[in-house]
Amino acid sequence: MPLNALPDHLLSTPQEPVRGVIFDMDGLLLDSESLAMDALVAAGNDLGYDVPLSFCRGMIGVPADGCRQMVHETYGSDFPLERFFKLQEAHLREFVDTGRLILKKGVEPLLDLLDRHQIPRAVATSSSRYRTDHHLKLVGLFDRFDAIVTRDDVSRGKPDAEPYLTAATKIGIPPEYCLALEDSHTGARAAIAAGIRVIVVPDLLAPTEEIRDNALAIVKDLTIARVYVEHHAG
Structure with a gap:
């Protein structure tokens, strides 16, 4: 499946509604x-x-x-x-x-879509609270999330499930109704361990076979992930 398209079955077959979205930060939201x-x-x-x-x-x-x-x-x-x-x-x-520091392609249109559908969203990152807040404020994204979970907020970081489970709890959405967006295999493993479906947008690292087998899709950028969210927004 080319990276510029979603697998056909993700749009043609029933999916659990997307009621919350959890974003990684570095390499996914930010070109950092x-x-x-x-x-x-x-x-x-x-x-x-x-x-x-x-x-x-x-x-x-x-x-x-x-x-x-x-x-x-x-x-x-x-x-x-x-x-x-x-x-x-x-x-x-x-x-x-x-x-x-710049935004990755498709970030703002996806957040605008979530605004229109009133879908809560969170960040779950391996970065520190200091770095996370500074970077998100600098690019104007800090106030666009309902919750921000950093490495300082959990006892076990990615690939453990804790960051994603904490983020899902903070936005009040069960894991099965969340969508995770990740760029790294470590982060994707964390989402999968939390029982959260994940779309991977690779940055500097190619996805492993494990991630290819377990992710919903591997796509080129967030404009493609946005298609899935729009189709299944719940």
């Missing part, structure tokens, strides 16, 4: 993953370490504690872990505040 990768490389350079993009991409969709474990296991206990992530945050903030 490439900025985060560049910031990691820059932080490594500041400290005299070669931190290749191939390694950084392994952190996509992984909560901060998991990223710290990855760096520790790869670079050893002498690596200045906390300094590294503080420098990364500083570089990322510079990139964002100088105008490099």
